[in-house]
Amino acid sequence: MSEALHVNQAAGLHNLFSQTRAHRDELPVFHQAASLNRSAPKPRTTRTIAVAGGKGGVGKTTVAVNLAMAMAMAGRDVMLLDADMGVANIDVQLGLAPTRHVGHMLEGLCTLRDLIMPAQNGLKVIPGGSGVRRLAKMGNGEHAAVIRAFDELIQPPEFLVVDTAAGVADNVAMFAAAADDVLIVVCDELASLTDAYALIKILAHDFGVRRFHIVANMVRQASDAKKLYEKLARVCGRFLNVALDYMGMVPHDEWLRQAIRRQGAVVDLWPSSRAAIGFKQLAGAVDTWGEPAYPDLGRIAFFSGQSAPAAGW
Numbered sequence: 001m002s003e004a005l006h007v008n009q010a011a012g013l014h015n016l017f018s019q020t021r022a023h024r025d026e027l028p029v030f031h032q033a034a035s036l037n038r039s040a041p042k043p044r045t046t047r048t049i050a051v052a053g054g055k056g057g058v059g060k061t062t063v064a065v066n067l068a069m070a071m072a073m074a075g076r077d078v079m080l081l082d083a084d085m086g087v088a089n090i091d092v093q094l095g096l097a098p099t100r101h102v103g104h105m106l107e108g109l110c111t112l113r114d115l116i117m118p119a120q121n122g123l124k125v126i127p128g129g130s131g132v133r134r135l136a137k138m139g140n141g142e143h144a145a146v147i148r149a150f151d152e153l154i155q156p157p158e159f160l161v162v163d164t165a166a167g168v169a170d171n172v173a174m175f176a177a178a179a180d181d182v183l184i185v186v187c188d189e190l191a192s193l194t195d196a197y198a199l200i201k202i203l204a205h206d207f208g209v210r211r212f213h214i215v216a217n218m219v220r221q222a223s224d225a226k227k228l229y230e231k232l233a234r235v236c237g238r239f240l241n242v243a244l245d246y247m248g249m250v251p252h253d254e255w256l257r258q259a260i261r262r263q264g265a266v267v268d269l270w271p272s273s274r275a276a277i278g279f280k281q282l283a284g285a286v287d288t289w290g291e292p293a294y295p296d297l298g299r300i301a302f303f304s305g306q307s308a309p310a311a312g313w
């Protein structure tokens with residue numbers, strides 16, 4: 001698999017959203033992830049949600065932070081992993097000042113548990129590290145080591161929300177494919193749809209992910225959000241064997257920028273803002289997602305080594 005696929009050049013993706021006739025994609029399925037972990041599945045107690053989107057700037061971090069915070073405010077035990085390693089910024093957004101990052105853990109200088117930072121409302125954050133070249137250049141083995149490190153947590157959370165990087169490089173795909181659910185963030189730009197499609201295609205073909213939750217961010221009204229979803233669903237339905245779930249919308253809302261300036265989450269600081277209401281609805285919808293549609297067998301997954309229920313369950 002290529003290290004960094006330039007999504008807008010891949011297979012003339014822009015055309016997919018406008019053309020009337022195209023060939024069904026028949027690329028082979030690569031079971032690269034499957035060959036890396038052949039251990040038997042074990043019962044898991046943590047539900048992992050990866051927030052992805054392909055394109056940069058569509059609001060992945062905003063959605064991850066506010067989804068995690070909204071669930072924490074609802075009394076759930078939630079951990080948030082900033083997997084945008086090397087250029088991570090969840091710590092800054094939530095006013096945290098980490099002294100260690102994932103690189104220290106990989107070097108054996110600390111454990112994953114040492115990286116956990118308490119944020120507002122009981123949310124726990126694992127910062128991704130910023131301005132560290134080595135983190136930005138991590139290879140597949142190191143990504144897998146980060147994912148497997150979660151097996152060592154003595155008190156696994158009820159939910160792990162993973163904020164992934166932009167693009168469709170291996171790190172994004174690995175973190176997304178290691179989760180139980182993938183939440184794709186799209187906004188009202190053609191490049192957002194084409195990049196979301198590219199990511200869904202890679203996750204479906206190369207990692208066997210079959211179900212995706214879709215949220216429309218920074219939209220003006222519900223009808224615009226629905227149209228975005230329908231465009232994506234139409235193209236995916238035509239070329240990929242995947243199911244898309246529409247999760248609603250988060251409107252464009254200036255209170256979000258204010259929240260970032262105040263180093264907090266909008267759901268916490270301005271809970272009755274339009275964006276906060278959208279995030280809370282999204283958080284409430286997670287409970288309707290049903291069982292993860294994705295078997296553990298033969299893949300690298302977060303908490304795949306869990307064998308006992310989490311404390312407090």
Ligand SMILES: Nc1ncnc2c1ncn2[C@@H]1O[C@H](COP(=O)(O)OP(=O)(O)OP(=O)(O)O)[C@@H](O)[C@H]1O
Nearest residue numbers: 056057058059060061062166218250251252253256
């Ligand atoms: N619903 C919204 N209303 C207004 N502004 C928003 C909304 N969602 C995100 N933003 C703003 O858009 C910008 C990009 O958001 P964010 O950093 O979450 O995107 P991202 O997809 O994680 O970006 P990157 O790929 O670069 O990490 C931020 O300034 C954020 O405050």
